Amino acid sequence: MKGNCIVAQSGGPTAVINASACGVIQEAMRHPAIEGIYGAHNGILGILNERIFDIRKEDPAIVEGLRTTPSAALGSCRYKVKSEADYGKILTVFKKYNIRYFFYIGGNDSQDTADKVNRLALKEGYGIRVIGVPKTIDNDLAYTDHCPGYGSVVKYLATMTLEAGRDTEALYTADTVNVIEAMGRNAGWIAAGTALAKRDEFDAPHIILLPEVPFDPEAFKARLRHFLSKIGYAVVVVSEGTRRADGSYISEQKGEFAKDSFGHTQLGGAANFIKDLIEREVKVKSRFAIPSTMQRNGIHLASLTDSREAYGVGKRAVECAADGVSGKMVALKRLSDSPYRCDYDLVDLSLVANGEKAFPREWISPDGFFVTEAFLRYARPLIQGEVAPVIEDGIPRFSRFKRYFVTV
Amino acid sequence: MKGNCIVAQSGGPTAVINASACGVIQEAMRHPAIEGIYGAHNGILGILNERIFDIRKEDPAIVEGLRTTPSAALGSCRYKVKSEADYGKILTVFKKYNIRYFFYIGGNDSQDTADKVNRLALKEGYGIRVIGVPKTIDNDLAYTDHCPGYGSVVKYLATMTLEAGRDTEALYTADTVNVIEAMGRNAGWIAAGTALAKRDEFDAPHIILLPEVPFDPEAFKARLRHFLSKIGYAVVVVSEGTRRADGSYISEQKGEFAKDSFGHTQLGGAANFIKDLIEREVKVKSRFAIPSTMQRNGIHLASLTDSREAYGVGKRAVECAADGVSGKMVALKRLSDSPYRCDYDLVDLSLVANGEKAFPREWISPDGFFVTEAFLRYARPLIQGEVAPVIEDGIPRFSRFKRYFVTV
Numbered sequence: 057m058k059g060n061c062i063v064a065q066s067g068g069p070t071a072v073i074n075a076s077a078c079g080v081i082q083e084a085m086r087h088p089a090i091e092g093i094y095g096a097h098n099g100i101l102g103i104l105n106e107r108i109f110d111i112r113k114e115d116p117a118i119v120e121g122l123r124t125t126p127s128a129a130l131g132s133c134r135y136k137v138k139s140e141a142d143y144g145k146i147l148t149v150f151k152k153y154n155i156r157y158f159f160y161i162g163g164n165d166s167q168d169t170a171d172k173v174n175r176l177a178l179k180e181g182y183g184i185r186v187i188g189v190p191k192t193i194d195n196d197l198a199y200t201d202h203c204p205g206y207g208s209v210v211k212y213l214a215t216m217t218l219e220a221g222r223d224t225e226a227l228y229t230a231d232t233v234n235v236i237e238a239m240g241r242n243a244g245w246i247a248a249g250t251a252l253a254k255r256d257e258f259d260a261p262h263i264i265l266l267p268e269v270p271f272d273p274e275a276f277k278a279r280l281r282h283f284l285s286k287i288g289y290a291v292v293v294v295s296e297g298t299r300r301a302d303g304s305y306i307s308e309q310k311g312e313f314a315k316d317s318f319g320h321t322q323l324g325g326a327a328n329f330i331k332d333l334i335e336r337e338v339k340v341k342s343r344f345a346i347p348s349t350m351q352r353n354g355i356h357l358a359s360l361t362d363s364r365e366a367y368g369v370g371k372r373a374v375e376c377a378a379d380g381v382s383g384k385m386v387a388l389k390r391l392s393d394s395p396y397r398c399d400y401d402l403v404d405l406s407l408v409a410n411g412e413k414a415f416p417r418e419w420i421s422p423d424g425f426f427v428t429e430a431f432l433r434y435a436r437p438l439i440q441g442e443v444a445p446v447i448e449d450g451i452p453r454f455s456r457f458k459r460y461f462v463t464v
Numbered sequence: 465m466k467g468n469c470i471v472a473q474s475g476g477p478t479a480v481i482n483a484s485a486c487g488v489i490q491e492a493m494r495h496p497a498i499e500g501i502y503g504a505h506n507g508i509l510g511i512l513n514e515r516i517f518d519i520r521k522e523d524p525a526i527v528e529g530l531r532t533t534p535s536a537a538l539g540s541c542r543y544k545v546k547s548e549a550d551y552g553k554i555l556t557v558f559k560k561y562n563i564r565y566f567f568y569i570g571g572n573d574s575q576d577t578a579d580k581v582n583r584l585a586l587k588e589g590y591g592i593r594v595i596g597v598p599k600t601i602d603n604d605l606a607y608t609d610h611c612p613g614y615g616s617v618v619k620y621l622a623t624m625t626l627e628a629g630r631d632t633e634a635l636y637t638a639d640t641v642n643v644i645e646a647m648g649r650n651a652g653w654i655a656a657g658t659a660l661a662k663r664d665e666f667d668a669p670h671i672i673l674l675p676e677v678p679f680d681p682e683a684f685k686a687r688l689r690h691f692l693s694k695i696g697y698a699v700v701v702v703s704e705g706t707r708r709a710d711g712s713y714i715s716e717q718k719g720e721f722a723k724d725s726f727g728h729t730q731l732g733g734a735a736n737f738i739k740d741l742i743e744r745e746v747k748v749k750s751r752f753a754i755p756s757t758m759q760r761n762g763i764h765l766a767s768l769t770d771s772r773e774a775y776g777v778g779k780r781a782v783e784c785a786a787d788g789v790s791g792k793m794v795a796l797k798r799l800s801d802s803p804y805r806c807d808y809d810l811v812d813l814s815l816v817a818n819g820e821k822a823f824p825r826e827w828i829s830p831d832g833f834f835v836t837e838a839f840l841r842y843a844r845p846l847i848q849g850e851v852a853p854v855i856e857d858g859i860p861r862f863s864r865f866k867r868y869f870v871t872v
Contacts, residue, residue: 065634068631068635069630069631069634069635098634098637101637125630126627126630126631127627127630127631127633127634128634128635129634130634131633131634132634132635133635133637133638134635134637134638135637211858211859214859215764215859215860216758216762218859218860218862219534219535219758219761219762219763219764219860220756220757220758220761222477222533222534222535222761222862223476223477223534223535223757223760223761224757225535225539226473226477226506226535226536226537226538226539226540227476227477227536227540227541227542229506229509229541229542229543230541230542231757234756234757252858252859253859255859255861258864343756343757344754344756345754345755345756345757345758346752346753346754346756347753347755347758348628348642348751348752348753348754349628349631349632349639349642349751349753350624350627350628350753350755352631353627353628353630353631354624354627355627356623356627356764356765357764357765359858436857436858439858439859440857440858441858442855447850449844449848450619450660450767450844450847450848450849451619451622451623451626451660451661451663451847452623452626452627453663454626454630456666
């Protein structure tokens with residue numbers, strides 16, 4: 057089907073979401089049926105507001121540089137498409153710009169949007185191929201072995217945890233405990249992944265607090281005291297989404313901006329809460345760290361495996377669309393752990409949109425404060441190899457689109 | 465002078481303080497007059513408590529691995545030597561273990577301790593050579609062009625700021641401002657160094673809050689609004705030691721552990737304070753990040769220039785001691801910026817102990833919210849090149865001493 061394609065990125069950026077965009081763009085250039093290659097500025101907002109730019113006009117070196125550029129070079133958004141009017145507008149814009157291929161790189165919400173656009177187009181008889189490209193550091197998408205973005209956040213956060221753990225190990229007579237806050241919302245995937253750093257009893261992390269395990273202050277203090285008496289210090293990784301037995305978050309943001317436009321509660325402050333608890337009740341000095349968005353943009357220590365898969369799912373999305381597929385997301389299907397082998401798969405957008413992959417109970421150690429070897433076997437292949445961004449004058453240099461906006 | 469040497473590390477760790485220890489140890493091995501090579505476990509505490517281990521028994525690969533191991537492998541401390549009794553005890557231990565060479569790697573407080581030990585030994589007629597080795601991420605030691613540790617913290621924090629800045633640039637419609645808290649206590653050196661990341665108007669950081677500039681909320685909000693109207697988002701780097709015009713910190717830690725054993729106020733929370741201010745008064749959603757000790761242990765992106773100089777000051781300390789020097793600290797003397805050339809120097813311990821190098825006023829831009837080109841010319845050579853730690857199975861592998869403790 058001849059026509060233009062548009063690619064958009066949505067939700068929280070990752071270190072490798074641009075590798076997916078690069079995969080889409082470079083593959084699209086190989087298909088003569090795909091005429092214009094457009095980027096939506098800031099996800100679905102760029103479509104709604106007709107902020108659409110012509111990627112064919114960009115320097116190919118800028119496109120190639122996306123492989124080593126963190127965050128979302130097309131621009132992202134957290135806009136929740138809800139109304140019929142919004143969906144109608146999207147389709148109107150697609151018709152206006154003769155968009156026949158729509159590649160949406162994002163998480164659950166984006167796959168949901170893509171699904172609904174696809175259904176509306178079908179209903180109205182507008183020929184378009186809609187393919188979802190998975191992206192989320194949270195690794196909570198259903199029907200895929202893992203999500204591009206996860207390997208990189210875990211490789212980097214595990215390394216930061218290991219490095220900061222050496223600080224605590226050296227200074228334990230002054231700073232006895234360090235508490236590190238991991239992202240991941242309601243799933244413990246990211247916090248769990250920091251266990252990859254630990255090779256022996258001295259290495260961090262020592263305790264991992266997962267949202268899947270209701271926070272029990274007494275059990276936590278007992279476990280902490282175990283490490284304090286055994287090695288004299290401890291590093292605690294706490295998921296931002298850690299909850300009490302009653303379901304309430306141990307710490308939530310308050311105030312005007314406490315909920316985002318999806319109605320999700322903004323999390324943050326779990327580390328500070330745990331630090332205060334330790335100082336007050338265990339009576340040892342603690343520090344805390346909140347790497348926040350740094351953890352998800354660490355291209356300077358991103359996983360090469362992850363980056364290649366991120367590129368691959370983008371490329372495969374275009375191949376499938378060119379073959380006539382629509383209404384699907386490209387997923388990753390693991391064939392084996394060792395040697396690690398992974399293939400592509402296709403899954404209905406509607407299934408992904410409504411699914412959520414919880415961290416498996418059986419991968420949590422019996423005491424609830426660590427993960428099992430089975431999890432490590434799952435996660436370890438995802439962090440292999442290193443992306444090497446260009447470093448110029450001591451600092452990485454990234455790509456940025458010029459954004460030549462088009463009008464019709 | 466024949467006898468044993470001891471090396472100790474003190475204060476906050478850095479990414480390259482182990483490179484200095486490596487320089488001391490490997491150079492000491494070349495001098496036949498130096499018999500035992502000992503490490504003090506946890507700085508001066510290791511001497512006071514006779515926790516002394518034999519480095520000659522360690523695998524040379526562990527010693528060599530120190531070059532790419534962050535934090536203080538000997539162990540560090542924040543113990544303030546104050547009493548006559550403590551100094552007497554140190555000298556007694558030195559006599560007992562026939563310590564004739566003492567290399568103390570640390571900041572002001574450590575150089576002060578080294579100075580007093582040296583004077584007491586002179587007074588008592590005990591032959592010992594005491595040499596200080598500079599270390600501090602804060603870069604606030606006097607009489608040295610810069611401190612080993614500074615180049616690496618700045619290279620890494622600038623990169624993290626640049627990367628997280630891309631997140632804000634992509635998601636500004638949801639997360640409009642990001643506030644990043646930099647270490648550095650009362651000096652703005654580290655926060656200022658993040659300016660090295662900025663190559664154009666879109667790159668972070670946009671505003672840098674320095675302890676040297678009294679925080680003026682109205683001027684800050686005006687500057688922030690300038691960026692919001694110009695590019696739609698902003699990244700603010702705030703020094704943990706930022707103060708109001710009345711001298712009070714914009715945020716200090718409270719509670720039982722609010723002061724360390726030196727009586728220094730524990731800082732932390734400046735980023736949260738600025739974030740709250742922005743949301744409340746500028747009415748845009750903000751995030752904050754507190755990389756805390758992660759920033760000073762980032763060996764995976766440490767500066768090779770810094771690492772080599774850290775090794776060099778350690779090595780030079782031993783060479784000087786072997787030549788009969790005592791009571792001095794090895795300093796760095798810059799010969800030129802471009803090409804960057806730096807030589808070693810010696811400075812009296814007492815001068816360093818009582819000096820503090822403030823961030824120069826003339827390197828702060830007139831509006832107080834950024835730094836000048838002259839500062840960037842000073843700092844840029846210090847971040848060149850990258851240390852490459854061994855990465856095994858996706859995660860860096862570090863050295864750790866076995867610590868064969870000696871008894872006399």
